[in-house]
Amino acid sequence: xxxxxxxxxxxxxxxxxxxxxxxxxxxxxxxxxxxxxxxxxxxxxxxxxxxxxxxxxxxxxxxxxxxxxxxxxxxxxxxxxxxxxxxxxxxxxxxxxxxxxxxxxxxxxxxxxxxxxxxxxxxxxxxxxxxxxxxxxxxxxxxxxxxxxxxxxxxxxxxxxxxxxxxxxxxxxxxxxxxxxxxxxxxxxxxxxxxxxxxxxxxxxxxxxxxxxxxxxxxxxxxxxxxxxxxxxxxxxxxxxxxxxxxxxxxxxxxxxxxxxxxxxxxxxxxxxxxxxxxxxxxxxxxxxxxxxxxxxxxxx
Amino acid sequence: xxxxxxxxxxxxxxxxxxxxxxxxxxxxxxxxxxxxxxxxxxxxxxxxxxxxxxxxxxxxxxxxxxxxxxxxxxxxxxxxxxxxxxxxxxxxxxxxxxxxxxxxxxxxxxxxxxxxxxxxxxxxxxxxxxxxxxxxxxxxxxxxxxxxxxxxxxxxxxxxxxxxxxxxxxxxxxxxxxxxxxxxxxxxxxxxxxxxxxxxxxxxxxxxxxxxxxxxxxxxxxxxxxxxxxxxxxxxxxxxxxxxxxxxxxxxxxxxxxxxxxxxxxxxxxxxxxxxxxxxxxxxxxxxxxxxxxxxxxxxxxxxxxxxxxxxxxxxxxxxxxxxxxxxxxxxxxxxxxxxxxxxxxxxxxxxxxxxxxxxxxxxxxxxxxxxxxxxxxxxxxxxxxxxxxxxxxxxxxxxxxxxxxxxxxxxxxxxxxxxxxxxxxxxxxxxxxxxxxxxxxxxxxx
Numbered sequence: 009x010x011x012x013x014x015x016x017x018x019x020x021x022x023x024x025x026x027x028x029x030x031x032x033x034x035x036x037x038x039x040x041x042x043x044x045x046x047x048x049x050x051x052x053x054x055x056x057x058x059x060x061x062x063x064x065x066x067x068x069x070x071x072x073x074x075x076x077x078x079x080x081x082x083x084x085x086x087x088x089x090x091x092x093x094x095x096x097x098x099x100x101x102x103x104x105x106x107x108x109x110x111x112x113x114x115x116x117x118x119x120x121x122x123x124x125x126x127x128x129x130x131x132x133x134x135x136x137x138x139x140x141x142x143x144x145x146x147x148x149x150x151x152x153x154x155x156x157x158x159x160x161x162x163x164x165x166x167x168x169x170x171x172x173x174x175x176x177x178x179x180x181x182x183x184x185x186x187x188x189x190x191x192x193x194x195x196x197x198x199x200x201x202x203x204x205x206x207x208x209x210x211x212x213x214x215x216x217x218x219x220x221x222x223x224x225x226x227x228x229x230x231x232x233x234x235x236x237x238x239x240x241x242x243x244x245x246x247x248x249x250x251x252x253x254x255x256x257x258x259x260x261x262x263x264x265x266x267x268x269x270x271x272x273x274x275x276x277x278x279x280x281x282x283x284x285x286x287x288x289x290x291x292x293x294x295x296x297x298x299x300x301x302x303x304x305x306x307x308x309x
Numbered sequence: 310x311x312x313x314x315x316x317x318x319x320x321x322x323x324x325x326x327x328x329x330x331x332x333x334x335x336x337x338x339x340x341x342x343x344x345x346x347x348x349x350x351x352x353x354x355x356x357x358x359x360x361x362x363x364x365x366x367x368x369x370x371x372x373x374x375x376x377x378x379x380x381x382x383x384x385x386x387x388x389x390x391x392x393x394x395x396x397x398x399x400x401x402x403x404x405x406x407x408x409x410x411x412x413x414x415x416x417x418x419x420x421x422x423x424x425x426x427x428x429x430x431x432x433x434x435x436x437x438x439x440x441x442x443x444x445x446x447x448x449x450x451x452x453x454x455x456x457x458x459x460x461x462x463x464x465x466x467x468x469x470x471x472x473x474x475x476x477x478x479x480x481x482x483x484x485x486x487x488x489x490x491x492x493x494x495x496x497x498x499x500x501x502x503x504x505x506x507x508x509x510x511x512x513x514x515x516x517x518x519x520x521x522x523x524x525x526x527x528x529x530x531x532x533x534x535x536x537x538x539x540x541x542x543x544x545x546x547x548x549x550x551x552x553x554x555x556x557x558x559x560x561x562x563x564x565x566x567x568x569x570x571x572x573x574x575x576x577x578x579x580x581x582x583x584x585x586x587x588x589x590x591x592x593x594x595x596x597x598x599x600x601x602x603x604x605x606x607x608x609x610x611x612x613x614x615x616x617x618x619x620x621x622x623x624x625x626x627x628x629x630x631x632x633x634x635x636x637x638x639x640x641x642x643x644x645x646x647x648x649x650x651x652x653x654x655x656x657x658x659x660x661x662x663x664x665x666x667x668x669x670x671x672x673x674x675x676x677x678x679x680x681x682x683x684x685x686x687x688x689x690x691x692x693x694x695x696x697x698x699x700x701x702x703x704x705x706x707x708x709x710x711x712x713x714x715x716x717x718x719x720x721x722x723x724x725x726x727x728x729x730x731x732x733x734x735x736x737x738x739x740x741x742x743x744x745x746x747x748x749x750x751x752x753x754x755x756x
Contacts, residue, residue, distance in 0.1 A: 050424035071754045072725045138585045139597060159588035163732050247591050248533035250728045266416055268724035270716045272441045
């Protein structure tokens with residue numbers, strides 16, 4: 009036993025050390041930083057000023073941060089419902105034995121391999137353009153003049169415009185995960201159900217969905233993690249200065265750490281760290297909820 | 310026994326591989342300045358041989374310089390700087406490890422790199438960021454400038470601006486100057502018979518009325534610059550320091566806020582703004598309206614003609630005038646955000662004299678001219694009297710400047726309020742809220 013213990017320690021030590029240095033140390037440091045006022049992110053500890061919980065109370069009292077959290081919630085919830093629904097629908101269609109399956113799968117996944125910058129430019133400068141945009145042209149041709157006049161990028165519509173553009177790019181990714189989950193389910197179950205007289209919808213409701221619980225969990229967790237890190241699309245939809253309809257906590261964090269826009273604004277990396285802590289708590293809470301609400305260990309197939 | 314031997318062998322192999330990885334990391338850290346340099350420098354270099362020498366040279370020793378730039382290698386500014394560096398190396402034999410970091414790269418990476426002790430001799434960025442955010446890392450350049458008689462050909466106003474933001478002493482050298490003002494389409498002004506540029510708000514009103522009458526959009530803007538209009542009007546009324554105080558302190562009850570909102574609400578009601586101003590996401594307004602000739606004016610920096618030159622075409626004649634004075638206001642047309650990108654030397658640099666020599670190469674004579682021509686920018690060297698034709702109209706405005714505003718004339722001094730000002734000013738210009746609605750929205754947001 010003694011000899012084995014030594015071996016265990018010897019083999020585990022490098023992994024534990026690397027994990028501690030790369031994951032544990034930054035996490036602990038970030039949590040500690042959140043209780044200090046720190047100008048520059050790499051300021052020495054001697055320059056840090058302890059402020060207790062004031063970073064957290066300041067965030068709670070700042071309307072812009074509350075707006076950013078509200079935007080994040082909307083992206084996660086509304087975007088999540090749209091993306092998961094479409095991804096599941098497409099996954100079911102793709103795996104139902106249709107012709108040109110690979111072609112359709114590739115087309116739906118295609119936006120994932122195009123740069124976000126190119127995609128956002130297409131949406132902003134072409135699709136939503138109130139002068140010659142795709143939406144304007146389509147609605148004009150359909151005779152829907154009031155819809156053709158809508159300015160999709162004004163304050164009232166900018167969030168919806170952003171969400172639509174973002175979801176467009178995300179469906180394919182989650183569809184692939186669902187599709188791989190569906191393909192894992194043996195066709196025997198569906199054949200048996202067909203023989204028993206179950207229609208396609210009932211097969212989906214009583215076989216596919218229950219057996220996809222684990223995949224749902226994966227997809228929701230992945231979606232939550234990417235939503236919490238929502239940054240690039242927000243930046244692309246509001247260059248230079250942030251926008252109330254597109255700002256997310258990550259953008260707010262960036263403003264606090266590196267300064268906002270072209271102006272020289274007050275910086276506080278401690279506040280940025282506090283945002284990081286809050287976002288981590290959100291992800292852990294969602295992960296915990298998923299694990300409790302979607303138990304998939306009761307099924308084996 | 311066999312098993313034990315195998316286990317020991319595997320453990321040793323793993324330990325060695327880890328050590329090897331660690332060694333590699335150490336080496337990278339030692340030459341931190343250079344990881345991406347060879348590829349970037351070579352790509353940018355018009356004359357490959359000298360940049361190759363720069364890439365191979367050890368960073369930061371006595372015979373070489375490390376220079377972090379805010380530009381990309383492919384940008385006109387990057388190309389001119391690369392050419393200046395190549396000439397400097399050819400003339401002096403001093404190799405330069407020139408790294409184009411891009412705007413985000415230098416903004417995020419410079420301070421951590423300096424804090425980590427990375428050997429960087431000189432760097433460049435905006436005048437305010439260099440002197441304010443990175444002020445603690447700067448070397449005082451007074452002596453070096455004096456020894457090189459630098460100010461004999463430097464722009465006196467910009468040198469004064471550098472001293473002002475440097476806390477009374479020279480810590481940075483300006484290049485690629487710029488000024489923020491109204492840029493307009495001269496053809497539209499000529500067509501509607503506007504013979505002199507508006508110097509007051511009433512004159513701007515009259516000019517807009519004529520332009521509107523002729524079927525053009527008098528003023529357009531994009532979301533990225535809309536807060537500048539708010540800031541400039543406020544600063545014309547009460548001065549920039551007071552504007553900043555109002556924005557930072559949330560003093561939205563100040564009469565100047567209502568007066569500014571009313572002036573813009575009036576213009577919106579008269580139809581002076583683009584119909585799509587509330588939804589113009591940069592660069593829609595400048596590209597699709599101003600450059601296309603449907604809108605006449607746009608409040609922006611002197612970089613604008615360069616940004617839209619491919620869309621505007623060769624026949625587009627630019628005009629420029631400073632933001633007009635307002636009735637009863639404290640500031641006149643001689644105040645604006647004017648400044649430059651600046652070069653600064655790390656206070657810990659062991660090669661300050663050579664670094665300053667390189668700064669002279671970039672900011673004076675041949676390469677200042679090249680930078681001005683390639684980027685259609687303002688020359689920094691007063692001997693380079695010929696400005697690119699596209700921005701010749703900026704010269705009288707630049708020469709008239711006496712008071713320097715920071716970016717957006719203080720409107721963006723409070724990061725927590727900028728998006729809220731932006732949202733509501735866009736709505737105000739778009740006509741969906743009135744002046745009182747604007748003030749109420751700012752008050753409601755607090756901070």
